[in-house]
Amino acid sequence: MIYVFPLIHALDVDRLEYIQRAAIEVNHFGTITKVEHLKEDENIDGDDVVHAHPNEFLVPGFVDTHSHAPQFSNIGFGFNLELLDWLSQVTFPTESNYQDAQVAQIDFAKVVEATLSVGTTTCSYYSSLHLDATKILAATCHSKGQRALVGKVNMDSHCPDYYKDESPEVSMAQTKEYVDYVRNNLKSAIVHPIITPRFAICCSPELLEQMGEYLKDENLHIQTHLCENKGEIDFTMSLYPNDESYTHIYANRGILSDRTILAHCCHLTNSEMDLIKQYDCGISHCPTSNFNLRSGITDVNQLLTDGITKVGLGSDCSGGYEAGILQSLRDASTASKALSIFHNKPTYLSLENLFYLATLGGARALDLEKQIGNFIVGKQFDALVIDPLTIANKSLIDSSKQSYISPLDRLKRNFERWLFAGTSANLQAVFVDGKNINIK
Ligand SMILES: [Zn+2]
Missing domain, CATH: 2.30.40.10 (Urease, subunit C, domain 1)
Incomplete structure (x- = not known):
């Protein structure tokens, strides 16, 4: 054609x-x-x-570098809470419903249709922690024709008993079974597996270590959350007191690589930015969610200036209330102008920067630049x-x-x-x- x-x-x-x-x-x-x-x-x-x-x-097409398919039924709800309370009161109860494969089948079809209909041609999805639901999400993206990275969430610690991997071993066994399913059964040209530790709080050190061991032999994408909210960072560091920073927790356990996508990154220190640069990780900027949950404002203009250019936009539904990337682009603009006003700096994200983040930057963040963007x-x-x-x-x-x-x-x-x-x-x-x- x-x-x-x-x-x-x-x-x-x-x-x-x-x-x-x-x-x-x-x-x-x-x-x-x-x-x-x-x-x-x-x-x-x-x-x-x-x-x-x-x-x-x-x-x-727009590249959404961070979204949660099992949270779409919460879109627009729960924004009086900050991250940790929002997770326990709003998010975990909803995600636990996806133990029922029928719910996954019905809802994930709607999620993929909704994101395609607003121009998201590539999406990096977190599924729930359930193996069957995650397989269904991957198969749905494939059958509806959306390019996607899809991951089974790993979480075995500091989460409710009703929504928790049984042990690090079970969590890893199911993850390997899922990766095997996508590679050998689904065999999709456009859908690929991504390893998805929810975040350091919800992963025991044993789980992160086993994941790091697995990743040594496998050329796989990885996604997780990083430095989203100050309360989250304090709690994380209390759980990992011997690590220099939140980013070091991941680096020290083999989670960081040039195929890792780190969502939010609102409160990075200089040494954490150096580490991200050293490992050539991607960053998913989720401004709508960052505002809604009062998490913080990522200084993306500074990241780009400092040479961290593998940065894309994430809708982070349902921390974000819009399935599409246009809202993220507009909120990224507002966030950078707010920083420009507050810090009395003349620089902010230009139109060129914003469209880069929504397309080519997203492709780079997902290590898909050779295919798309x-x-x-x-x-x-x-x-x-x-x-x-x-x-x-x-x-x-x-x-x-x-x-x-x-x-x-x-x-x-x-x-x-x-x-x-x-x-x-x-x-x-x-x-x-x-x-x-x-x-x-
Ligand atoms: Zn998220």
Whole structure:
């Protein structure tokens, strides 16, 4: 197929490319084989050519680097609590329901449909701690065509008896069975397993050590939470008094690698940032959740300035109340402007930075940059077709037709307005791995 569209994508942390007329050629494996810049009067026709409708443009699919599928039934609820109380009073009771595979089957289908319908083409999911539910979530992503990392949560300590792995050995045995299922039964090109220790408080040292041993021999993704909330950090350090910092707890047990995604990171010390840089870990910035649970404000601008660029956005449902990444992008902007005001600093996240975080930065954080994140030849075609002025979205009236605005500036203006004021109504089509996913 050849898609003739205006396109916008991130080439780096602070660099977007706008192409007014591009022809993107995609082969039947869903791989981008050619990207041409067309002149205004240059025509391409044929059965396999798809032309943009007026105003439409193409962007890479959104990458959600952190979300909890079994928490979607709590979206918008429990925000009077801070993290540790929210977990015990709101989250654990809900997640425990996924012991019932039928609940998982019904709910996870809705979760994956909901995230695809707001443009999340790749998602890194925490399932519950249940083996069957986690298999169901992985199989659901595969059958509905969403690119995903899916992990069984590991937790054997400081959690309620009704929602807890029986022992470190059982937790690891089930994790290995799950990894084996995804690799040898599901055999998906787009869904992969990810090792998912909930966070240090909920993992005994024995469990983290056994996990680290397992990871020595396996080239696997890992995800966990880090330095989200001050109360959490204090409690964590009381459990691991001999480790220099929260980040050292993971490093000392073999949990950190260039395939590790660390969510939140609101309160990192300089030595922890050095450690993250040394191991080349990814960071998931979850500003909506950080505000809702009053966890803190991650200084992403500082991370990028310090050379930590494997950073993406996470919806962190249901700490976040929106399934999609547009809300995270807007809250990332607000968070960085709040820091700029409070610290009297002139710098904050630019439009270029924000869109990078939502797409290419997310791909880098998940160690998937070779496959996705922008429209570079050799990557897979994960894309969104956006009509910023669709009639369904009455909030965006076309104010850009004035003669002094060039066509390129008009594209830039429509793109920016969609990012900050658009809705899912602007989404006309979603492609994953070259396939048009039915989202209506
Ligand atoms: Zn989370």
